Amino acid sequence: MLKFEKFYKILINLIFYQYQVLSVVLSGIFLFFSFPKFGNKIFAWISLAPLIFSILSIQKNAIKKVLFLSFLAGxxxxxGILYWIVPTFIAAGEHWFFGVLSVLLLSLYNSIYIFLFCIFIYFYKLIFGKLNILFIISGASLWVLLEYIKSILFTGFPWLLLGYSQYDNIYLIQISEYFGVYGVSFVIIFVNLCIALVVFKIIFEKKTILWSAHNFSYLLLFYLILYFYGKNSLRNIEKKISENKNKDYTIVLLQGNIDQYKKWDQNYKLEIIQKYTELVTKSYNSIVKNNTSCLFIWPESSVPGWLFEEKFLFDWITSLVKFTNINLCSHHLVGTVRMGKNFDEYYNSAVLFSFDGRKVVFDKIYDKIHLVPFGEYVPLRDLLKRFVKTVNELGEFTAGKNYTVFEIDKNTKFSVLICYESIFPELTSRFVKNGASFLVNITNDAWFLKTSAPYQHFIFNIFRAVENRCFLLRAANTGISAIISPTGKILLKSNLFEDKLLVSSLNFYHKKTFFTNYSGYLWILYFVLFLLPIISQKRIINNNKDRADETVMKTNMKQHNYLILYVCSGNVFRSVFAEGYTKHLLTRYGVEDIEVKSCGTVAQENFKIPKCMYKFFELYGIKEKILEEHKPTKINKELLESANIVLVMDRTQFNFIKDNYPEFFNKTFLLKEYAGFFTNPEIYDPLGQPESVYLKTVEEIKLCVEIIVKNFVKNKKVDR
Structure with a gap:
């Protein structure tokens, strides 16, 4: 009998497990398709709902299952998102194995955060049971906190936070001026949690379609508020840009489209010089007639060598600066590598060249602060040098220390983000807080080839522009170069792998936003939003426990014909099993003066008992006569009045009695709470679910009934 029971449980658990795995795989696929270049923003709104639903449907003592499912999705x-690392390793001359290993290690690392999110869901349900708006707020806040941690831990890798999926959702992303990309992530997770919870309650708590529509209407209202706020905000910012009285400044973005493996090859140095000379000359000829001030922006490391150490290259740049200052006032922001004073340090830098009428000058240099691991420096180099070739032929770079703000005039101040730095919101806002009125991102995305990486790398800049309400100018060696408005709109944009000039006149409207000023402290807001619901739920649990203890003390268990009434929804499964198993135990203990009945809040005579109920009765040795004689009974005043205690399965029946029969509420309890399980106190209806869910439900009821009956007998609270 025991062997059969064990085999039976394993079999039906495997069947249900397959459904959970499929749901989680779907979440992983949806997450991948939420981002460019293959995806669409729509997928993000449902991407995590299948995973969340699967975690909610897991019963207790299943942490290993949570671990497996969350890591599988992650x-x-x-x-899918990071596959581009493999072709870039191969193109760099590394063995494909190291590319695959890097993708797997990064995928495992990023999946840790998904696991932490899922384990929170699992324990929240286990401890508090009641899943409502407090659960959703706490869960969404935790997701954002994990994104914050991912942005700073181990130098930070906030590549494709969930909010970035909405880069072209122009109205929604306007909230970024207050909450950054993290606020958009919060909204997306909030919606995913709502969807998963509504589906969970429909399936396990038998909520109606009307109830679902009612809750989804609130969700729609929430989104519409954000939508119309964004629309209004967009209109106001565009109006302010058009009314800005700052003089227009001409911007020229140079996209040289230099093959990554030509950049440092001496054989191609003259070819690179010729190409940039042609681009500068062509752009100069197109704008010189306007006789305006102009800023030429060159991509990252566009100079084919060491600018200050190779006189030939320095003379080339200075001659171009002089040339473009004939009948024009121009400045050149040039991306280059350079050495330190003692030639023992290497910097990835941006240098601003100007002409004072007599000579070319460069007053300020910005050295890249946040370097790319395994691209510009190698962590644990001594350990890995036997396995990893030199990642950058120029050696290991040194990180800069100064948050440089370049100043052309009092209205034209800007800072530079070099390549990877554009993915860090707090780093960017610090530049703006220091006085930058617009931002420049120079990058060399030739590394990424024609993968999805250059598209992914580009979209971060849209959020940096909105978060700080300033123009962002991006010059990329092989694309994507662009001019992005403070509203997040792309005004001009190049394609990948094309020689391109982008020329535009801008007035550099900007304003310091809430996010600019307080981006480093916003995590506190999400931490509070994470904790408050948990504290609130803990108080509710303590109040319920006190109420249960008080009622048990007042109950006189020594009277004859003591009646226990079990209540569920349809009176065909949960309450029926509880009734049958209680009678079975009372018979075993020889108790004759306790009567047991059951009913349902929506029971009807034509409701059928599930076939698996007969298996469970046989499994636990309960007489099938109870099932044969059973007729679904709807709850009524007479039953409640005659009962000494009413034990309900979930809050649906609990609230039904509270609303319709308040006079009997003082003797009504959740079955699990009465048995002493004040965490996760509801037993949901498994109707329509795989048989494994029915079995788990039965086991929960069985445990509670055993505790209650044993306590009756042990404490001798009945007359024998």
Whole structure:
């Protein structure tokens, strides 16, 4: 009998497990398709709902299952998102194995955060049971906190936070001026949690379609508020830009489209010089007639060598600066590598060249602060040098220390983000807080080839512009170069792998936003939003426990014909099993003066008992006569009045009695709470679910009934 029971449980658990795995795989695929270049923003709104639903449907003592499911979703999503690492390793001359290993390690690392999110969901349900708006707020806040941690831990890798999926949702992303990309992530997770919870309650708590529509209407209202706020905000910012009285400044973005493996090859140095000379000359000829001030922006490391150490290259740049100052006032921001004073340090830098009428000058240099691991420096170099070739032929770079703000005039101040730095919101806002009125991102995305990486790398800049309400100018060696408005709109944009000039006149409207000023402290807001619901739920649990203890003390269990009434929804499964198993135990203990009945809040005579109920009765040795004689009974005043205690399965029946029969509420309890389980106190209806869910439900009821009956007998609260 025991062997059969064990085999039976394993079999039906495997069947249900397959449904959970499929749901989680779907989440991983949806997450991947939420981002460019293959995806669409729509997928993000449902991407995590299947995973969340699967975690909610897991019963207790299943942490290993949570671990497996969360890592499965995370690895599938991240392998799809980060696949581009493999072709870049191969193109760099590394063995494909190291590329695959890097993708797997990063995928595992990123999946840790998904696991932490899922384990929170699992324990929240286990401890508090009641899943409502407090659960949703706490869960969404935790997701954002994890994104914050991912942005700073181990130098930070905030590549494709969930909010970035909405880069072209122009109205929604306007909230970024207050909450950054993290605020958009919060909204997306909030919606995913709502969807998963509504589906969970429909399936396990038998909520109606009307109830679902009612809750989704609130969700729609929430989104519409954000939508119309964004629309109004967009209109106001565009109006202010058009009314800005700052003089227009001409911007020229140079996209040289230099092959990555020509950049440092001496054989191609003259070819690179010739190409940039042609681009500068062509752009100069097109704008010189306007006789305006002009800023030429060159991509990252566009100079084919060491600018200050190679006189030939320095003379080339200075001659171009002089040339473009004939009948024009121009400045050149040039991306280059350079050496330190003692030639023992290397910097990835941006240098602003100007002409004072007599000579070319460069007053300020910005050295890249946040370097790319394994691209510009190698962590644990001594350990890995036997396995990893030199990642950058120029050696290991040194990080800069100064948050440089370049100043052309009092209205034209800007800072530079070099390549990877554009993915860090707090780093960017610090530049703006220091006085920059617009931002420049120079990058060399030739590394990424024609993968999805250059598209992914580009979209971060849209959020940096909105978060700080300033123009962002991006010059990329092989694309994507662009001019982005403070509203997040792309005004001009190049394609990948094309020689391109982008020329525009801008007035550099900007304003310091809430996010600019307080981006480093916003995590506190999400931490509070994470904790408050948990504290609130803990108080509710303590109040319920006190109420249960007080009622048990007042109950006189020594009277004859003591009646226990079990209540569920349809009176065909949960309450029926509880009734049958209680009678079975009372018979075993020889108790004759306790009567047991059951009913349902929506029971009807034509409701059928599930076939698996007969298996469970046989499994636990309960007489099938109870099932044969059973007729679904709807709850009524007479039953409640005759009962000494009313034990309900979930809050649906609990609230039904509270609303319709308040006079009997003082003797009504959740079955699990009465048995002493004040965490996760509801037993949901498994109707329509795989048989494994029915079995788990039965086991929960069985445990509670055993505790209650044993306590009756042990404490001798009945006359024998």
């Amino acid at each position: 690895i599938i999503a991240n392998i």
